[in-house]
Amino acid sequence: MTLLETTVHIGRAEPRLEAREKVTGHARYAADHPIPGACHAWPVAAGFARGRITAVEADAALALDGVLAVVWHANAPRLEPVDDPNLLVLQSPEVSYYGQIVALVVATTPERAREGAEAVTVRADVSPPDSVLRADHPGLYEPEIVNAGYRGRLDRGDFEAGFAAAAVRVDATYRTPTEHHVAMEPHATTAFWERGRLDVFDATQASSTVRETLAALFGLAPQLVRVHNEHVGGGFGSKGVARPNTVLAALAARCVGRPVKLALPRSMVFTLGGYRTPTIQRVRLGAGSDGRLLAIGHDSISQTSRLTEFAEQCAVVSRVHYAPPNLTTTHRVVALDVPPPTWMRAPGECPGAFALESAIDELAVAGGWDPVRLRIANDTDRDAEGRPFSSRHLVECLREGASRFGWADRDPRPAALREGRWLLGTGVAAASFPAITWPSTATARATADDHFEVAVNAADIGTGARTVLRQIAADALGCDEMCVEIRVGDSAIGYATVAGGSMGTSSWGWAVTKACRLLRERIDRVHGGEVPPEGVAVAADTTEDIAGREEYARHAFGAQFCAVRVDPETGEVRLDRMLGVFAGGRIVNPTTARSQLIGGMTMGVSMALLEQTVLDARSGAFVTADLAAYHVAVNADIPRIDVTFVPETDPHLNPMGSKGLGELGIVGAAAAVANAVYHATGVRCRSLPITPALLLPAVPG
Numbered sequence: 001m002t003l004l005e006t007t008v009h010i011g012r013a014e015p016r017l018e019a020r021e022k023v024t025g026h027a028r029y030a031a032d033h034p035i036p037g038a039c040h041a042w043p044v045a046a047g048f049a050r051g052r053i054t055a056v057e058a059d060a061a062l063a064l065d066g067v068l069a070v071v072w073h074a075n076a077p078r079l080e081p082v083d084d085p086n087l088l089v090l091q092s093p094e095v096s097y098y099g100q101i102v103a104l105v106v107a108t109t110p111e112r113a114r115e116g117a118e119a120v121t122v123r124a125d126v127s128p129p130d131s132v133l134r135a136d137h138p139g140l141y142e143p144e145i146v147n148a149g150y151r152g153r154l155d156r157g158d159f160e161a162g163f164a165a166a167a168v169r170v171d172a173t174y175r176t177p178t179e180h181h182v183a184m185e186p187h188a189t190t191a192f193w194e195r196g197r198l199d200v201f202d203a204t205q206a207s208s209t210v211r212e213t214l215a216a217l218f219g220l221a222p223q224l225v226r227v228h229n230e231h232v233g234g235g236f237g238s239k240g241v242a243r244p245n246t247v248l249a250a251l252a253a254r255c256v257g258r259p260v261k262l263a264l265p266r267s268m269v270f271t272l273g274g275y276r277t278p279t280i281q282r283v284r285l286g287a288g289s290d291g292r293l294l295a296i297g298h299d300s301i302s303q304t305s306r307l308t309e310f311a312e313q314c315a316v317v318s319r320v321h322y323a324p325p326n327l328t329t330t331h332r333v334v335a336l337d338v339p340p341p342t343w344m345r346a347p348g349e350c351p352g353a354f355a356l357e358s359a360i361d362e363l364a365v366a367g368g369w370d371p372v373r374l375r376i377a378n379d380t381d382r383d384a385e386g387r388p389f390s391s392r393h394l395v396e397c398l399r400e401g402a403s404r405f406g407w408a409d410r411d412p413r414p415a416a417l418r419e420g421r422w423l424l425g426t427g428v429a430a431a432s433f434p435a436i437t438w439p440s441t442a443t444a445r446a447t448a449d450d451h452f453e454v455a456v457n458a459a460d461i462g463t464g465a466r467t468v469l470r471q472i473a474a475d476a477l478g479c480d481e482m483c484v485e486i487r488v489g490d491s492a493i494g495y496a497t498v499a500g501g502s503m504g505t506s507s508w509g510w511a512v513t514k515a516c517r518l519l520r521e522r523i524d525r526v527h528g529g530e531v532p533p534e535g536v537a538v539a540a541d542t543t544e545d546i547a548g549r550e551e552y553a554r555h556a557f558g559a560q561f562c563a564v565r566v567d568p569e570t571g572e573v574r575l576d577r578m579l580g581v582f583a584g585g586r587i588v589n590p591t592t593a594r595s596q597l598i599g600g601m602t603m604g605v606s607m608a609l610l611e612q613t614v615l616d617a618r619s620g621a622f623v624t625a626d627l628a629a630y631h632v633a634v635n636a637d638i639p640r641i642d643v644t645f646v647p648e649t650d651p652h653l654n655p656m657g658s659k660g661l662g663e664l665g666i667v668g669a670a671a672a673v674a675n676a677v678y679h680a681t682g683v684r685c686r687s688l689p690i691t692p693a694l695l696l697p698a699v700p701g
């Protein structure tokens with residue numbers, strides 16, 4: 001792997017290529033494509049969390065003018081088994097969670113489909129659900145492997161001995177609630193079959209994966225399936241794999257022999273689009289009288305569904321941020337009568353860092369140490385498994401942030417600073433996220449008029465992927481950006497990895513770089529520097545390049561600083577200002593990078609103060625399944641957020657030297673807010689969100 005040395009376009013702040021299309025409403029999302037003859041599907045959701053369907057009465061629906069079909073498990077085409085049983089829609093009478101789809105009505109208009117769905121009666125034998133996560137649930141077990149392939153348990157040294165020997169100790173349990181992604185575009189699909197081929201416009205972060213999944217489900221050769229996702233209105237992980245809506249639309253289209261559109265109503269996005277599992281995390285920290293950590297214990301509990309095992313990797317963050325000689329990190333999960341959880345922006349690291357970075361703040365208070373200095377004192381050049389970091393500039397982020405934020409002037413005493421009726425406080429937390437690169441393919445073509453067409457099946461979910469990939473291509477080709485046409489969002493281009501795990505730019509960019517370098521070389525070596533009239537085309541695959549890399553712990557790091565004010569009479573918390581300082585390798589495009597980080601930080605503040613999905617224990621239903629009841633931060637909640645980058649050169653990543661940024665910004669953000677609330681009030685909030693109801697009874701008047 002050779003780094004791209006001469007960079008003209010990489011590093012330049014540029015606006016999104018498709019910005020005009022989007023703001024003028026010309027960009028087409030999954031359900032926007034005008035397909036002649038398309039009809040519409042509306043799902044019927046189970047109104048219970050556990051049971052078995054005995055009958056679906058469809059006559060009333062079928063009697064409605066315009067209703068074409070009512071599909072359910074007794075009449076649906078059979079699907080082939082796949083890894084994710086949640087995708088085996090309408091195949092079985094068993095219901096595993098409230099809101100699982102039990103029938104689908106297809107009609108000539110969306111209104112008639114909805115009316116039809118309301119006319120369907122579902123009969124079932126129903127049992128009371130077990131849907132609430134608790135630390136003493138008898139079903140808790142310890143999976144060997146948790147998400148992202150991590151070992152569920154990692155110990156080193158002797159935690160109990162180290163903890164017992166520590167001069168200063170913290171032992172606290174933190175809770176995070178169920179949270180939902182609420183991307184602007186709901187999960188939506190347009191599907192049609194033509195001569196045995198399946199074409200799908202899907203709201204997905206991973207059209208290559210969706211293609212493979214659909215091919216497997218319908219028993220087709222993958223070449224017979226094509227998935228388009230030219231524009232995607234946000235995902236945050238909820239569109240990381242094929243979702244039930246995708247399969248339902250394809251199934252319905254097959255049943256009625258016409259194109260079908262299915263856009264989930266918001267309430268169904270809450271059950272079918274996945275969510276972030278609630279967590280219960282016990283963190284134990286022990287430090288010597290000098291502030292050096294002697295022991296970290298991080299034990300995380302989360303939930304999964306009865307359909308699939310999903311084990312959120314919350315404790316892995318404690319294997320990365322600091323490196324005490326004694327460590328224990330464990331995960332336990334319990335399968336409940338709930339919808340399957342899924343990845344949500346920085347899965348693992350985000351809830352994990354809320355717990356760890358709150359506990360570090362508690363340790364600082366207990367030991368009388370400054371929380372910035374305490375973190376710096378515990379820096380490490382290796383992770384808990386002994387791997388060296390490919391690069392790590394957490395200390396620089398903390399120092400730069402402290403200086404810009406004015407941390408030195410901080411009076412550490414809690415509840416000491418007032419402005420009128422407000423109590424003021426500041427907080428800090430560390431952030432990290434793995435710098436992942438996954439194999440992908442790309443193609444590049446030169447035409448005789450010095451024009452280049454570069455294609456990679458990236459998904460631009462609002463991140464600016466298209467834009468940065470064109471910058472990368474132009475540098476790899478050594479040409480002006482205006483000469484490069486970049487194509488993304490179509491599985492027919494060839495396999496490329498998901499827009500997830502913050503791996504997009506690094507993974508797709510490497511494939512693009514490789515293809516462009518090959519193309520240059522081909523033009524020079526084979527064609528003597530002149531593109532022949534028929535053009536030159538190449539394809540590249542980074543599988544072997546990535547497999548051949550050395551073993552390093554690769555992560556991006558950052559430091560979050562924030563200032564809050566708390567109204568002691570109402571318990572209201574307002575964010576005053578926030579600063580994130582990040583070391584994320586080479587920044588390909590400062591505009592889109594900053595936007596990703598501000599977005600992550602905003603979502604972190606939202607997590608700290610507002611977001612929670614409430615589940616009704618009697619029914620197992622999410623009762624806050626709309627944007628009126630599920631609160632997310634809006635403009636009025638977010639004042640100034642500043643983002644700064646610490647320069648970082650890392651030769652062990654990819655040819656761009658880039659690390660992912662999409663998730664880093666949310667990590668630690670909620671802890672920084674909670675730590676600032678403590679500083680303002682003297683009240684330690686160990687469960688999120690920090691609502692007035694939680695805070696008010698505890699705040700000093």
Ligand code: MOS
Binds near residue numbers: 237344
């Ligand atoms: Mo992200 S949760 O990996 O889409």
